[in-house]
Structures are given as structure tokens and as C-alpha cells.
Amino acid sequence: MDAFPEHTIAFTGLKDGEHRFTYELDNAFFVATEQEDYVGGKVHVDVTMDKSQHMLVCKIHVDGTVQVHCDHCNALMDFPVKGDQRQIFTLTGDENEEGDEELVPLDAQAHEVNLTHYFFECITLHMPARRVHPQGQCDPEVDQALSQFTVEHEPEPDPRWEALKALKNDPSDLSIP
Numbered sequence: 001m002d003a004f005p006e007h008t009i010a011f012t013g014l015k016d017g018e019h020r021f022t023y024e025l026d027n028a029f030f031v032a033t034e035q036e037d038y039v040g041g042k043v044h045v046d047v048t049m050d051k052s053q054h055m056l057v058c059k060i061h062v063d064g065t066v067q068v069h070c071d072h073c074n075a076l077m078d079f080p081v082k083g084d085q086r087q088i089f090t091l092t093g094d095e096n097e098e099g100d101e102e103l104v105p106l107d108a109q110a111h112e113v114n115l116t117h118y119f120f121e122c123i124t125l126h127m128p129a130r131r132v133h134p135q136g137q138c139d140p141e142v143d144q145a146l147s148q149f150t151v152e153h154e155p156e157p158d159p160r161w162e163a164l165k166a167l168k169n170d171p172s173d174l175s176i177p
């Protein structure tokens with residue numbers, strides 16, 4: 001997804017040590033993710049960036065809701081999302097560290113870093129694959145239609161079992177051992 005300019009941190013002007021940043025992600029962000037299942041959302045992001053000479057250690061915390069369709073009744077709902085992700089940017093320009101996903105080498109000349117992609121990653125990481133309403137909160141009409149659908153497709157009773165039941169219900173067969 002395209003980077004949002006407001007998610008760029010110009011770190012060269014920052015002293016070594018911890019710095020905090022907050023962001024509000026709204027519908028525009030979720031539209032920009034180009035994820036069909038993310039209709040919209042409202043997520044607060046806290047970033048703690050620990051700057052040292054050779055790296056930036058970013059702790060990203062997301063807390064909010066993502067608008068998705070319920071996987072059971074298909075109604076729109078605000079699904080809660082909350083979680084953390086750590087992202088480390090190295091400033092040495094050393095590409096050898098690329099194997100570790102948590103470590104992202106920045107160009108030695110870089111003076112800013114954009115976090116849009118990492119906010120998206122953090123949210124996606126904490127969204128379960130199956131998103132459904134809490135029990136009893138699905139669209140009641142759809143719920144009812146679905147339950148009828150389930151009943152209609154129950155397997156046919158086993159004919160042997162039916163025969164056995166008929167046998168047991170017939171008093172004339174009492175002599176059978």
C-alpha cells in the first residue's frame with residue numbers, strides 16, 4: 001500500500017533515547033490497504049521508538065476496530081483489533097541483516113522512516129482468519145435461514161437403524177432374541 005506522509009518519522013533530528021508518537025487510522029487508511037475485506041476502521045496507534053546510533057527499535061501498538069463482514073451472517077461489524085509488533089531498523093546500511101524479518105536495514109544515508117506498511121502488518125497480524133459476531137449477535141434473519149439450510153442437508157437416516165427401530169417398536173417381534 002502507498003505510504004501515508006503523516007506516518008513518516010524524521011529520526012535524524014531526534015536525540016538518542018525513547019520517543020513516542022501517536023496516530024489515528026481511519027477509513028482512508030483501510031481503503032488504501034486495498035484489502036477487500038477491510039471496509040473501514042478506526043484504530044489508534046502508539047509507537048515507541050528507541051533511537052540509538054545504529055538502530056531504531058520501534059514498538060507498534062494498535063487498538064481499535066476494523067469494519068469487516070461477519071463470516072457467518074455477512075452483516076457489517078466493527079471487529080476489535082489489539083496487539084503489538086516490534087520492528088527494528090538498522091542504520092548501518094548492512095544488507096546482511098535482511099534475513100531476519102524483524103530487522104529492516106535502512107540506507108546509511110536515510111534520515112526518515114515511514115511506518116504505514118508496519119501499521120498495516122501489525123493490524124493484519126492480529127486479525128483472526130475467521131471473524132464472526134459474538135454468539136447471539138448475528139443477523140437473526142440470516143441466522144434462521146442458515147439453520148434451516150443446515151437441517152435440510154442433514155444426512156439421510158441410516159436405513160438399517162430405521163429397520164432396527166421399527167423392529168423394537170413392534171410388540172409382535174418380542175420373541176426375537
Ligand SMILES: [Zn+2]
Nearest residue numbers: 070073133138
Ligand atoms: Zn454475524
